[in-house]
Amino acid sequence: MEKSEEGEEYLFKIVVIGDSAVGKSNLLSRFARDEFDLHSKATVGVEFQTQVMELDGKEIKAQVWDTAGQERFRAVTSAYYRGAVGALVVYDISRRTTFDSIKRWLDELKIHCDTTVARMLVGNKCDLENIREVSIEEGKNLAVEEGLFFIETSALDSTNVTAAFEIVIREIYSNVS
Ligand code: GDP
Ligand code: MG
Numbered sequence: 001m002e003k004s005e006e007g008e009e010y011l012f013k014i015v016v017i018g019d020s021a022v023g024k025s026n027l028l029s030r031f032a033r034d035e036f037d038l039h040s041k042a043t044v045g046v047e048f049q050t051q052v053m054e055l056d057g058k059e060i061k062a063q064v065w066d067t068a069g070q071e072r073f074r075a076v077t078s079a080y081y082r083g084a085v086g087a088l089v090v091y092d093i094s095r096r097t098t099f100d101s102i103k104r105w106l107d108e109l110k111i112h113c114d115t116t117v118a119r120m121l122v123g124n125k126c127d128l129e130n131i132r133e134v135s136i137e138e139g140k141n142l143a144v145e146e147g148l149f150f151i152e153t154s155a156l157d158s159t160n161v162t163a164a165f166e167i168v169i170r171e172i173y174s175n176v177s
Contacts, residue, residue: 018090019098023124026155081112086168094128118171126152
């Protein structure tokens with residue numbers, strides 16, 4: 001995290017983790033550019049995108065990192081996590097296996113990041129209600145157990161995407177200010 005000399009500018013590194021194809025890249029592109037891609041390829045080569053917002057009259061730069069497909073090889077590097085102060089831990093509500101993986105992702109986060117990292121459990125693809133495999137209750141319960149924020153999102157129809165990032169950014173901000 002960086003703070004300018006005037007103390008008016010903040011840079012927060014936020015990582016997005018979770019199994020392959022849960023929608024991490026689309027959550028990021030929806031948040032940063034309001035774009036969605038139905039046939040998104042695994043790698044675009046972009047490491048992170050920056051979104052600026054204002055809080056308390058301060059300029060906050062959220063630098064959100066994308067794994068760019070590394071997770072398929074179980075090889076998300078420590079460089080990816082280095083300096084992160086926030087994390088979105090994402091599963092797909094229509095695929096239970098991705099929910100079962102959450103504990104593993106949380107363990108990985110614990111290995112690489114400070115315990116103060118602001119963490120949000122994200123159940124993505126909530127537009128797929130008709131093929132839902134993980135209930136909202138299960139998501140909530142896991143979040144309570146692990147001390148995480150919880151939200152369901154849809155990168156496809158935009159539901160709660162901005163909210164997911166903003167809640168994490170506010171939490172980070174309240175940790176440092
Ligand atoms: P990543 O591997 O976690 O980065 O996942 P992607 O962002 O590449 O998305 C994987 C697939 O899920 C793509 O075909 C997306 O179009 C689709 N997808 C992503 N988010 C959503 C969503 O909110 N709803 C639906 N229905 N599909 C989604
Ligand atoms: Mg991706």
